[in-house]
Amino acid sequence: MTETETANEAPGEHVPTPGAPPQPTPAHPIGIAVVGAGYWGPNLVRNAQLTPALRLHWLCDLDEGRSRRVLGEYSTVRSTTSFEQVLADERVGAVAVATPAAAHYRLVRAALEAGKHVLVEKPITTSAEQAADLVALAEERGLVLMCDHTFCYTPVVRRIRELVHGGEIGDVQFFDSVRINLGLVQPDVDVLWDLAPHDLSILDFVLPPGVEPVGVSAQGADPIGAGRACVAYLTVRLSNGALAHCHVNWLSPTKVRTTLIGGSRRTLVWDDLNPQARLAVHDRGVDLTPPDELTDAIRHQALISYRVGEMVAPALVEQEALRNVMAEFAGAITEGRAPLTDGRAGLRVLQLLEAASLSLELGGATVPVGAAPVDELSEAQERAATR
Known part of the structure; x- marks a missing residue:
């Protein structure tokens, strides 16, 4: 950690x-x-x-x-x-x-x-x-x-999970996280394995039932010659068509810890470096309204309208996550x-990390991934039962 x-x-x-x-x-x-x-x-x-x-x-x-x-x-x-x-x-x-x-x-x-x-x-x-x-x-x-x-047990992430699972933000449309700072270059792992587990565990924790990762692509760079990626961008394709994007970086002179989760009804903005208002709920977004007065030939088209509502910062009781x-x-x-x-959550995060590493080796190609490794787990269960 x-x-x-x-x-x-x-x-x-x-x-x-x-x-x-x-x-x-x-x-x-x-x-x-x-x-x-x-x-x-x-x-x-x-x-x-x-x-x-x-x-x-x-x-x-x-x-x-x-x-x-x-x-x-x-x-x-x-x-x-x-x-x-x-x-x-x-x-x-x-x-x-x-x-x-x-x-x-x-x-x-x-x-x-x-x-x-x-x-x-x-x-x-x-x-x-x-x-x-x-x-x-x-x-x-x-x-x-x-x-x-650990981050999943902070009050702010628990509230985000409640808002997403309760449907308050509507359908998840995007997840965007930034975790950058001038950090310690690890001797045994790249920046993805060092920092991305935090964001991937949060993603796994807050995604609503039925929305699962289906593909991973990653790109990384080593501008200082450390022998491993020090800057990386990770994109996870979700089963509902949305994208989750994570930026991790050891070389940034400034520290940034932000996560945005956009929904069809509301958008959540989490700034972990702002203790006065870690979480903001924005009633702003883009609505697609089917036009009732148009002819059948173009009825499939949608009118785009922009919704500008209030921003609410929920009160959160500070607690130590551990x-x-x-x-x-x-x-x-x-x-x-x-x-x-549970262990299955840890397994899902590892599966995403392994897919990201393979994508890095393949130059950023999208690597298919299942949200639950049914075949691997079934084989492992059979092995455990025969011991």
């Missing part, structure tokens, strides 16, 4: 979530272990400690000294370098994985095989084939597999249901 705006509290701070409803402490909290004490792990530790439905028992990292520094005041939490020791603890019913992506598949699979529910940082794995295998295994074992698509992630993870386990960003 390289986006710092979601980690808005320092590790170890006990800061209440403003406006958040009180969470009752359950009689039997779910025992949890965090794996990885690097960049994101400390945030998981803090939020697990502040979630009444969870009880943190372990922090596992290859550098035990780093684990101890992270734990600090959490004297009841033990540190270890042994993942096997964590999995052998019967008190641990769930594991949160915050390691480099290359280790996700091995760690998540071992946890699922040990009967543990799993929360895993994105991307869920480094390949769709591996992700499909984990999804099938979790479903076969009746375990929760959740992806930490606190909501932990609450959703605990709720899914307790209620025996799929979380909002």
Whole structure:
């Protein structure tokens, strides 16, 4: 996870979530272990400690000294370098994985095989084939597999989902996002794999039922000779004929975080760098009105009219997204249901990323993609059932 705006509290701070409803402490909290004490792990530790439905028992990292520094005041939490020791603890019913992506598949699979529910940082794995295998295994074992698509649990994205799914904006006509800044050039992935997962997970989260990605095209450039794309443009064709477009860039001297979602009735504008009005709902757009007075020969033509209405900025209660992630993870386990960003959501995002990488190799050609990899998942389910 390289986006710092979601980690808005320092590790170890006990800061209440403003406006958040009180969470009752359950009689039997779910025992949890965090794996990885690097960049994101400390945030998981803090939020697990502040979630009444969870009880943190372990922090596992290859550098035990780093684990101890992270734990600090959490004297009841033990540190270890042994993942096997964590999995052998019967008190641990769930594991949160915050390691480099290359280790996700091995760690998540071992946890699922040990009967543990799993929360895993994105991307869920480094390949769709591996992700499909984990999804099938979790479903076969009746375990929760959740992806930490953190932005999806911010109040603004939750409100956007409500507005889109509730039909307030009408039919989705376009999705346009910009995520640029003078950022750290990653040594192992290009800018698409570094930044685009944020926007693709949001796209997956807010799209209404029945609207699915069907094709991906991507173009990238490496103007500084880094050996990988540092600037990229990604276009996703949707099943309703609309386009979703993402611009990601490590080289911009200015930071921009905006998303526009246009609908047939209203348009949503999300500016994540404007805390006073992160979300604006515009009652503006283009209407196509069939002319009643024209002859049948030209009745198929439409009159274009422009609608200029009011702009409303909904009030949003500021909450730390990761606190909501932990609450959703605990709720899914307790209620025996799929979380909002389950393993299948992580698989869909990976599928888009893989299609984008292939498109880059093909010079920007559109690569077909399915919203749900039915064949891969069915094969993986069969493999899991025979183990």
